Amino acid sequence: MSSVAVSNKKGFGATLWDYLTTVDHKKLGVMYLFAGTLFFAIAGFEALLMRIQLMIPNNDFVSAGTFNELLTMHGTTMLFLAATPLLFGFMNAIVPLQIGARDVAFPFLNSLGFWLFFLGAIFLHLSFFLGGAPDAGWTNYASLALYSPGHGIDFYVLGLQISGAGTLISGINFIVTIITMRAPGMTFMRMPLFTWTTLISSTLILFAFPPLTVGLFFMLVDRMFGANFFDHTMGGNTIIWEHLFWIFGHPEVYILVLPAFGLFSEIIPVFARKRLFGYSSMVFATILIGFLGFMVWAHHMFTTGLGATANAIFAVATMAIAVPTGMKVFNWIMTIWGGSVKVTVPMLYALGFIPSFVAGGVTGVMQAAAPLDYQLHDSYFIVAHFHYVIVGGIVTAIFGSMHFYWPIMFNRALNEKLGVLTFWIFFIGFHLTFFLQHFLGLMGMPRRVFTFQADQGWDLFNFISSIGAIMMAIGVVLLVINIIITAKSKPLNCRDYWGDGRSLEWAIKTPVPFYNFKQTPLIRGFDPYWLEKHDGNKEGMIYAEPLGDIHMPNNSILPLVMSIGTFIAAFGALYHPDGVAWSIPVIIIGLGITVASMILRSVKDDLGYHVHVEEVIATEEHLYGKGGNK
Amino acid sequence: MEHTKFTPQTWPDKAEQATMEGRNKFVGIWIFICSDITLFASVFATYLSLKDKGPAGMEFSAAELFELPLAFVMTMLLLTSSLTSVYAMYHLKNHNFKGVQIWMSITVLLGLGFLALEIYEFYHYVHIGFGYTQSAFSSAFFTLVGTHGLHVVIGLVWIVCLIVRNAKRGLNLYNAPKYYAASIFWHFIDVVWVFIFTVVYLMGVLG
Numbered sequence: 001m002s003s004v005a006v007s008n009k010k011g012f013g014a015t016l017w018d019y020l021t022t023v024d025h026k027k028l029g030v031m032y033l034f035a036g037t038l039f040f041a042i043a044g045f046e047a048l049l050m051r052i053q054l055m056i057p058n059n060d061f062v063s064a065g066t067f068n069e070l071l072t073m074h075g076t077t078m079l080f081l082a083a084t085p086l087l088f089g090f091m092n093a094i095v096p097l098q099i100g101a102r103d104v105a106f107p108f109l110n111s112l113g114f115w116l117f118f119l120g121a122i123f124l125h126l127s128f129f130l131g132g133a134p135d136a137g138w139t140n141y142a143s144l145a146l147y148s149p150g151h152g153i154d155f156y157v158l159g160l161q162i163s164g165a166g167t168l169i170s171g172i173n174f175i176v177t178i179i180t181m182r183a184p185g186m187t188f189m190r191m192p193l194f195t196w197t198t199l200i201s202s203t204l205i206l207f208a209f210p211p212l213t214v215g216l217f218f219m220l221v222d223r224m225f226g227a228n229f230f231d232h233t234m235g236g237n238t239i240i241w242e243h244l245f246w247i248f249g250h251p252e253v254y255i256l257v258l259p260a261f262g263l264f265s266e267i268i269p270v271f272a273r274k275r276l277f278g279y280s281s282m283v284f285a286t287i288l289i290g291f292l293g294f295m296v297w298a299h300h301m302f303t304t305g306l307g308a309t310a311n312a313i314f315a316v317a318t319m320a321i322a323v324p325t326g327m328k329v330f331n332w333i334m335t336i337w338g339g340s341v342k343v344t345v346p347m348l349y350a351l352g353f354i355p356s357f358v359a360g361g362v363t364g365v366m367q368a369a370a371p372l373d374y375q376l377h378d379s380y381f382i383v384a385h386f387h388y389v390i391v392g393g394i395v396t397a398i399f400g401s402m403h404f405y406w407p408i409m410f411n412r413a414l415n416e417k418l419g420v421l422t423f424w425i426f427f428i429g430f431h432l433t434f435f436l437q438h439f440l441g442l443m444g445m446p447r448r449v450f451t452f453q454a455d456q457g458w459d460l461f462n463f464i465s466s467i468g469a470i471m472m473a474i475g476v477v478l479l480v481i482n483i484i485i486t487a488k489s490k491p492l493n494c495r496d497y498w499g500d501g502r503s504l505e506w507a508i509k510t511p512v513p514f515y516n517f518k519q520t521p522l523i524r525g526f527d528p529y530w531l532e533k534h535d536g537n538k539e540g541m542i543y544a545e546p547l548g549d550i551h552m553p554n555n556s557i558l559p560l561v562m563s564i565g566t567f568i569a570a571f572g573a574l575y576h577p578d579g580v581a582w583s584i585p586v587i588i589i590g591l592g593i594t595v596a597s598m599i600l601r602s603v604k605d606d607l608g609y610h611v612h613v614e615e616v617i618a619t620e621e622h623l624y625g626k627g628g629n630k
Numbered sequence: 631m632e633h634t635k636f637t638p639q640t641w642p643d644k645a646e647q648a649t650m651e652g653r654n655k656f657v658g659i660w661i662f663i664c665s666d667i668t669l670f671a672s673v674f675a676t677y678l679s680l681k682d683k684g685p686a687g688m689e690f691s692a693a694e695l696f697e698l699p700l701a702f703v704m705t706m707l708l709l710t711s712s713l714t715s716v717y718a719m720y721h722l723k724n725h726n727f728k729g730v731q732i733w734m735s736i737t738v739l740l741g742l743g744f745l746a747l748e749i750y751e752f753y754h755y756v757h758i759g760f761g762y763t764q765s766a767f768s769s770a771f772f773t774l775v776g777t778h779g780l781h782v783v784i785g786l787v788w789i790v791c792l793i794v795r796n797a798k799r800g801l802n803l804y805n806a807p808k809y810y811a812a813s814i815f816w817h818f819i820d821v822v823w824v825f826i827f828t829v830v831y832l833m834g835v836l837g
Contacts, residue, residue: 105654168665176658180650206661210669218676221773226763228684229676235683235766240676247672602788603795605804 021555023107024514028114029093030409033402035118036085037480042125043077044476046070051433051469054462057454067450068135069152073128075138076156079252080163081121083390086398087259088117088170091198093409095174097505097512098192100183100521103553105176108606112559113170119567120163127155137448139249142230142241146222151574157220158570162563164209164216171205174198183504184544185523189283192503192527193276196283197262200290201255207294208251215244224576242304246297254293257389258286260397261328264350267404268332270500271347272339275527278331285324285331292321302373311370318368325361329354344498345419349400352427356392360385363438378448381441387434399426399479407497411510412486422478429471436461493624495540502527507540509624515550518616519543550611558597565594634802641725645806652807659811663818666781670822673777674829677770681834684765692767692834695760701831704747705823711740712820715813722809727801730809734793737816741786748779771830778826781819788812 010018019027050070053061062070096104104110127133134156136145145153178199182191191199219241221227228234230241269276276282298306298314332354341347363385367373376382399422406414440461445452452458496506507529508517522544525531532540569590576583611619642648647656682691715737721729752772755761762772789812796805 106658172658172661172665175661176654179657180653206665207668210665211672214669214672214676217773221762221769227769227773228763228766229680229769231766234685235680235688236769237679237683237766240679244672244676599787599791602791607804 018555020560021111021557023103023111023553023555025092025096025104025107025110026409026512026514028110029089029091031089031114031118032085032092033089033409035114035121036082036089039077039121040082040086041476041480043074043082044473046074046077048469048473050074051466053450054452055466056463057452057459059451062450064450065132065135068137068448069128069133071448072134072137072140072152072156073124076124076134076160077121078390079138079256080160080167081117081124083256083394083398084167085117087201087256087394088167090194090263090398090401090405091174091259094405094505095195095198096177096181097408097508097516098195098503099178099181099186100504100517100523101177101181102516102520102550104173105181106173107553108556108559108601109169109173111556112562113166113173115560115563116166116169116566117163118166119563120159120161120166123162123567123570124155124159127152127159130155139245140219140241141245142219142222142238145219145241146230146238153219154223154574154577157216157223158574161213161216161220162566162570164212165566166563167205168209168213171202171209174202175206178202183521183523186504186528187523189280190523190526190528192262193265193279193282193286194259194262197258197265197286200286201258204251204255204258204290204293208248208255211244212248215241215248218244220573224573239304242301243297246300247294250297250300251290251293253386253389254289256394258289260394261286263397263401263404264332264353266503267346267350267400268335269502269527270404270498271342271344271350272336273342273500274335274339275502275530276331277334277337278327279526281327282331285327288324289321292317292324296321299368299370299373302370303377315368315370319365322361322365329358329361342500344403345414345416345423346400346404348420348423349396349403352423353392353396353400356388356396356430360388360392363388376441378446379441380437380445380447383447384434384437384441387430387437391430391434396427399423402479402483404498406486407492407494408505408508408510408512410486411491411493412489413492413497414482414486418478418482418485422475422482425471425478426475429468429473429475432468433465433472434468436465440465496529502530504528504541507532511623513619513623515552515611515616515619517541518550518620519547520545547613547616549613550616551608552611553608554606556601556606558601562594562597565590565592565597568593636725636802638725641801642803643723645722645725645801645803646810647807649803649807652803652810655807655811659814663814666818670777670825673770673774674825677774678829680766680770682767684767688765688767690760690765690767691837692830693837695755696831696834698831698835700747700751701827704744704751705827707740707744707747708820708823711737711744712817714740715816719810719813722801722806725801730801731793731797734789734809738786738789738793741782741789741816745779745782745786748775748782752776775826775830778819778822781822785812785816785819789816 019031022028049062050067053059053067092104092110096102130151132150132152134140134148134152136148136153136156140153140156178191178195218227218229222229222231222236228236230236230238232238265276265282295317296314298310299318302311302314332350343351363381367376367382367385403414403419406412440458443457445458452462492510495509497510498506501507504521504523507521520543521528521541524542529540532542567590569587572583572586572588572590576587645652647653684690714733718730718733718737721727721733755768760768762768792805792808792812
């Protein structure tokens with residue numbers, strides 16, 4: 001183990017093996033980021049195909065059946081397999097640095113969470129090649145999904161079951177990390193906002209994913225093993241799916257948007273060059289949004305017929321969420337207000353985010369009024385609303401943070417000029433696509449239709465919307481080009497790339513050594529790096545311990561093996577309803593592999609290893625040169 | 631830390647949280663239980679909404695199907711096993727490894743007894759025609775009680791692995807948190823059963 005730290009030239013096989021077995025939060029963060037980008041591109045391509053189909057009336061670019069598969073896979077992939085892993089990428093890469101930790105609490109589980117997510121995602125996407133993708137919408141309502149022919153829905157259920165388990169595991173890991181692994185002095189009320197939102201959104205994962213697991217399990221046994229949860233002729237009830245799905249589905253929105261809020265709360269103070277306005281109220285608002293997020297799921301079901309009383313309660317609870325969210329928006333504005341603003345690419349995304357997200361929030365409050373929702377339900381107004389929230393809130397956060405954190409994650413900076421161009425093309429394309437969809441909805445165009453008749457007043461708006469979608473696609477291609485160009489650029493080897501970093505992650509020099517901080521830092525207050533800079537501390541931090549041996553976790557291939565086991569078992573379950581003889585044996589073999597690896601993990605001691613002081617010094621000299629001046 | 635030998639005098643007060651790994655495991659198992667509670671809550675809610683629901687003219691109902699004597703014996707076995715795992719933790723605190731192993735083994739035996747009765751109960755229901763696919767009620771019942779049964783199996787495999795793996799090397803700061811986490815998980819299984827006993831069997835018999 002000792003030579004790993006210093007040697008940096010490795011063959012392809014060794015590098016691959018390193019990534020397959022790694023438990024390093026920084027490498028897993030990079031893997032999450034690239035896996036998320038891959039699925040983001042796939043789902044974006046699906047969206048583009050849909051917009052081309054809807055560009056002109058009576059189009060026959062794709063068939064109605066294909067359109068259903070596209071809209072289902074677009075929604076499912078974007079939420080579960082693109083936005084979630086992209087945010088997990090930042091959480092993994094940044095949160096341990098922000099709290100001054102060596103790694104996450106359970107590095108092994110971190111790796112397991114990634115591989116479960118990734119293999120679940122691959123499994124879901126195999127559906128395209130094995131008889132058709134799921135086609136019942138990302139909400140997969142049981143009354144529709146139960147009777148969908150072929151294996152599409154089975155892929156959805158099993159793929160999400162596997163990747164959902166990975167997400168839950170990662171969520172638990174982040175909670176424990178933030179509770180137990182904070183550096184001395186890093187009290188809860190000194191934690192950066194991104195760490196706070198990671199904590200709260202992980203807590204939401206903790207309570208939101210089990211209902212989804214249960215719902216997916218019901219769907220699985222109903223479709224594949226003859227159970228009757230949703231079959232009304234056998235006493236079942238399809239509304240149970242709607243409840244379970246939305247008890248998960250609404251918090252899922254906050255699971256994604258809270259870390260996005262956190263990222264902007266990091267970006268804005270750095271470039272406004274002011275302390276974050278109203279830190280405690282930001283924390284309070286985050287917790288309140290997380291809490292209220294669980295009280296509002298039935299606002300997706302106003303038209304299901306729960307009755308006036310239930311609708312009224314959920315309507316009021318939904319409107320209440322606007323209060324803490326509004327607090328956040330005003331705090332961001334007050335942070336910018338009077339600041340000496342430096343408009344870099346991340347700041348551009350932040351400035352674009354505020355009005356876009358507010359627009360999405362306001363239409364959300366409109367829909368919270370249950371009587372109005374009867375008009376808006378299942379129309380393009382809804383599509384416009386949630387894309388304003390998701391693209392305007394989450395995607396801008398992800399793109400902005402890519403620029404913001406690229407120096408820490410890759411020791412290189414994304415190109416600013418290309419970044420500005422990307423921002424404008426993407427941002428204008430985004431508003432072009434979705435702004436007019438509000439009006440399409442109000443004019444009565446239903447969502448999830450594969451074509452429409454001409455001369456209903458919808459033609460022009462749909463055409464413009466499709467042009468906007470093409471612009472968004474160009475923006476994403478430019479971002480990918482930027483990433484490729486940057487990969488060939490010179491390494492930065494610097495600290496605090498933006499010059500105005502405030503929290504602890506900026507105090508560490510890039511490239512970040514595999515053990516993070518050579519000594520655990522001592523935190524003296526909120527914005528610790530800014531405090532130290534202010535006091536003229538050249539090193540950027542003071543330390544809580546002398547330089548000593550560092551304890552690190554061992555790499556392991558077992559997380560991948562466990563995930564492959566569930567992947568194999570899923571194939572057995574998938575083909576069970578076809579009556580093939582091998583389905584049950586395959587399930588047993590797959591789960592056997594998983595259980596055997598778990599037992600192996602349990603009985604084999606994994607004590608980690610120590611990096612000795614001399615190796616730490618050698619590594620630091622290798623990375624930064626003697627005296628830190630490379 | 632694996633090789634440090636302890637005596638009851640040098641054994642730390644909260645051995646399960648004496649190391650950072652131990653503290654992480656301790657917090658982690660509690661956080662995991664939070665999510666497991668949500669999982670069971672979802673299944674309970676589904677069971678309550680599908681209780682006695684089935685195809686027209688279904689002959690099975692909770693009031694006729696469930697019998698309290700068997701459920702009572704199962705409850706007693708599981709509650710006692712929770713108590714014996716507390717004894718094991720008592721010995722863990724005093725660094726008495728033999729006591730830990732013996733009481734954990736008794737816990738496993740009681741758990742196996744519970745599991746045997748549950749298998750018998752399921753076999754009996756399937757035998758009289760109340761199979762998993764018979765109705766929404768049967769699906770919900772078997773899923774709820776079966777999910778708990780699966781947790782019992784996982785708990786038993788876990789504890790047996792711990793007993794066998796550590797038989798020769800005694801108690802140290804590396805395996806103490808593992809025993810402790812397994813015991814917390816076992817208590818949780820027990821608490822869930824109390825709710826199953828109440829919601830499924832007691833409320834079922836009352837109609």
